[in-house]
Amino acid sequence: MPASADLIAHLKTRRSVPFPLMAEPGPDAATLTDMLAIAARVPDHGKLAPWRFIIIDRAAGARLGAFLVELAKADDPAADAKKLEADAARFSRAPVCVAVVSRAGPHVKIPEWEQLMSAGAVGLNLLHAAAAFGFGGNWVTEWPAYDRRVLDRLGLAAAEKIAGFVHIGTPTAKAEDRVRPDMASIISHFEG
Ligand SMILES: Cc1cc2nc3c(=O)[nH]c(=O)nc-3n(C[C@H](O)[C@H](O)[C@H](O)COP(=O)(O)O)c2cc1C
Incomplete structure (x- = not known):
C-alpha cells in the first residue's frame, strides 16, 4: 500500500466526538453494514470472532432509555429528575449506537x-x-454495560460482556483534543 497522507493525518488526529457535538445524520443501513465489516476485520487469534454487534437505532434506544428509567426508579425511588433524564436519553444521544459484545x-x-x-x-x-x-x-x-437487567434486555448470554457502546453520528465541530500520553515515558528499548 502506498503511503497515504490522509490516512496518517486521520490516525494522528483521530478523536472521539463528545455527545454535545453529535448530530444527525447517522449512517444509512448499507453504510453501517460496511462499517461493521471493517470493524470486524481485526486481529483475532484462532479466527474465533469472539465478538458480535447489536445495532440500536434511535427509536430502540429511546425504548431502552425508558427501561433504564424504570430500573433507576426501582433502585432509588428518590432518584433526581436530572439523573432520570440522562438515563432516558442514554441510548438516543446519537443517530445510532452499536453495542460491541465480547463472546x-x-x-x-x-x-x-x-x-x-x-x-x-x-x-x-x-x-x-x-x-x-x-x-x-x-x-x-457507563452503568448499563454492567447491569445484568440491561444485558438481559439486550439479549446477552451469561458469559457475554459489553466491550462498548459505540455511538455514531455526524460531528458538528471538531472537539478539542485531550491530553495524550508522553511518548518518551511509555517507550523503552530492551537492551538484551
Ligand atoms: C472500554 C472503554 C469504555 C469507556 N467507557 C467510557 C464511559 O463509560 N464514559 C466515558 O466518559 N468515557 C468512556 N470511555 C472513554 C471514551 O471513549 C473517551 O471519549 C475516549 O477515550 C476519548 O478518547 P479519544 O478522543 O482518543 O477517542 C471508554 C473507553 C473505553 C476504551
Whole structure:
C-alpha cells in the first residue's frame, strides 16, 4: 500500500466526538453494514470472532432509555429528575449506537485474554470506520454495560460482556483534543 497522507493525518488526529457535538445524520443501513465489516476485520487469534454487534437505532434506544428509567426508579425511588433524564436519553444521544459484545470464553488453545483484546480492537476499528465514512463515534460503557437487567434486555448470554457502546453520528465541530500520553515515558528499548 502506498503511503497515504490522509490516512496518517486521520490516525494522528483521530478523536472521539463528545455527545454535545453529535448530530444527525447517522449512517444509512448499507453504510453501517460496511462499517461493521471493517470493524470486524481485526486481529483475532484462532479466527474465533469472539465478538458480535447489536445495532440500536434511535427509536430502540429511546425504548431502552425508558427501561433504564424504570430500573433507576426501582433502585432509588428518590432518584433526581436530572439523573432520570440522562438515563432516558442514554441510548438516543446519537443517530445510532452499536453495542460491541465480547463472546470471549475458555478455549483449548486461545487464552480468553486474547479474545477480550480482540473485542477492544473491534471497538477502535469501528471508530476508524465511522470516520472513514465521514461520521464520528463515541465509545462508552457507563452503568448499563454492567447491569445484568440491561444485558438481559439486550439479549446477552451469561458469559457475554459489553466491550462498548459505540455511538455514531455526524460531528458538528471538531472537539478539542485531550491530553495524550508522553511518548518518551511509555517507550523503552530492551537492551538484551
Ligand atoms: C472500554 C472503554 C469504555 C469507556 N467507557 C467510557 C464511559 O463509560 N464514559 C466515558 O466518559 N468515557 C468512556 N470511555 C472513554 C471514551 O471513549 C473517551 O471519549 C475516549 O477515550 C476519548 O478518547 P479519544 O478522543 O482518543 O477517542 C471508554 C473507553 C473505553 C476504551
